[in-house]
Amino acid sequence: MIKYRKRIIATLLCLVFLGIIIVSLVKCSVKIQATDLMKGVTAKEVSGKTSDDEFINSSANFAVELFKKTVSVDKNTLVSPLSVMLSLAMTANGxxxxxxKEMETLLGGTIPLNELNNYLYTYVKNLPSSKKYKLKIANSIWFKDEESFIVEDDFLQKNADYYGTQIYNSKFDSQAATDMNMWVNRKTDGMIGNIIDKIDPSNVMFLINAIAFDAEWENKYNGSTNGTFTAFNGIKSTVKMMSTSESEYIDDGKVTGFIKSYKDNKYSFVALLPYEESSINDYISTLTGESLLAEINSAQHISIETQLPKFSSEYSLEMKDALMALGMNTAFDENTANFSKMGKSSGGNLYIANIIHKTYITVNEGGTKAGASTVTRMGVKGTPIVGKPVILDRPFVYAIIDNSTSLPIFIGTVMDIK
Structure with missing residues (x-):
């Protein structure tokens, strides 16, 4: 009986990845009815810490390992390592x-949580955003308004300081679900609507991260032509192929690809096509954070012809199994989880019930959505090479990177186009 009385922390992640289709934010006259607890929590100044090799390498490793554990062998996949990291880092502070220890190791390797907070604060703060390339990141924590659940002030303060978290108090009734969905809808410019269907009576907290990105290509495509795409199962379909010349070519002996910049060269789209004798799943199985960064940063500055299919994709998954496979086990155990720095409940032990990740992307002639800063990519010294055309007419890996670090804010696969 005690088991069923235990309270659950439902950690809920939300990401949206927008395409070139501009969706206007619908202004709703209905206001969020939950109490805003941030009125009593003022963010303090923090020192922050500039991204260095240790942070970049550990973040790249987290991104790739998360991608490998969530990728589907027979359908399109898209995850945002940044979205997941921010939501988990907020939670880890409790x-x-x-x-x-398990959450620290998963997120930052040997980087202590306090140091990771400073890294993430500076990294997110420095991600550029303007009218030409818009990147919006928002975090919120929602607490159940009941006497038996007491939140630690230090937990609230840390999340306000490092993550600019909005904090709400609610009775967790049907209106609370409406409020959370409304918040997500607004923060993602209307791209994600209902992510929470209902709230279980045992839920006492939701942590939500929302990301919306909207950017045009630096070099737009001039229309599209019919082409053939061969899906993972060998079935061929007619798709709209967009053609252009690009100047950053990738070829490391396992994959070919290209890097295509968004406006002002702050963010880039990276396409990686495994050699024909190798399957996409074989390539992904050997991918590491180090090898991904190496492929991106060793791009050759030569002109090549490319073809990219227009595509849209929606992806939603529960990440509990993936994170447990990566070593984060205790947080999901109702008996052994320790979130004592987050709060206390007379109803039982606090633990993470689930983590939900939802994404959306559209890629067409005008652009996509993703993030980054300016990076200088050095070509490999040696005999000049002649780039081969990169035709994305079969399953491929893609990423949206921050040009200042080459870290993937989004990473996914196209296995089929329907």
Whole structure:
């Protein structure tokens, strides 16, 4: 009986990845009815820490390992490592002992949580955003308004300081679900609507991260022509192919690809096509954070012809199994999870019930949505090479990177186009 009385922390992640189709934000006269607790929590100044090799390498490793654990062998996949990391880092600030240790190791390797907070604060703060390339990142925490659940002030303060978190208090009734969906809808410019169907009576907290990105290509495509795409199962279909010349060519002996910039060269789209004798799943199985960064940063500055299919994709998954496979086990255990730095409930032990990740992307002639800063990519010294055309007419991996670090804000696969 005690088991069913235990309270659950439902950690909910939300990401939206927008395409070139501009969706206007619908202004709704209905206001969020939950109480805004941030009125009593003022963010303090923090020092932050500039991205260095240690942070970049550990973040790239987290991104690739998360991608490998969530990729589907027979359908399109898209995840945002940044979205997942921000939501988990917020949660980790309430963890202690083994729970905290596992989350620290997963997120930053040997980087302590306090140091990771400073890295992420500076990294997110420095991600550029303008009318030409818009990147919006928002975080919120929603608490159940009941006497038996007491939130630690230090937990609220850290998340306000490092993540600019909006904090709400609600009775967790049907209106609360409406409020959360409304918040997500607004923060993602209307691209994600209902992500929460209902709230379980045992839920006491939701942590939500929302990302919306909207950018045009630096070099737009001039229309499209019919082409053939061969899906993972060998079935061929007619698709709209967009053609253009690009100047950053990737070829490391396992994959060919190209890098295509968005406006003002702040963010880029990276396409990676495995050699024909190798399957996409074989390539992904050997991918590491180090090898992904190496492929991106060793791009050759030569002109090549490319073809990219127009595509749209929606992806939603529960990430509990993937994160447990990566070593984050204790946080999901109702008996051994330790979130004592987050709060206390007389109803039982606090633990993470689930983590939901939802994405959306559209790629066409005008642009896509993703993030980054300016990076200088050095070509490999040696004999000049002649780039081969890169035709994305079969399954491929793609990423949206921050040009200042080459870290993937989004990473996914196209296995089929329907």
């Amino acid at each position: 963890a202690d002992e083994q729970t905290k």
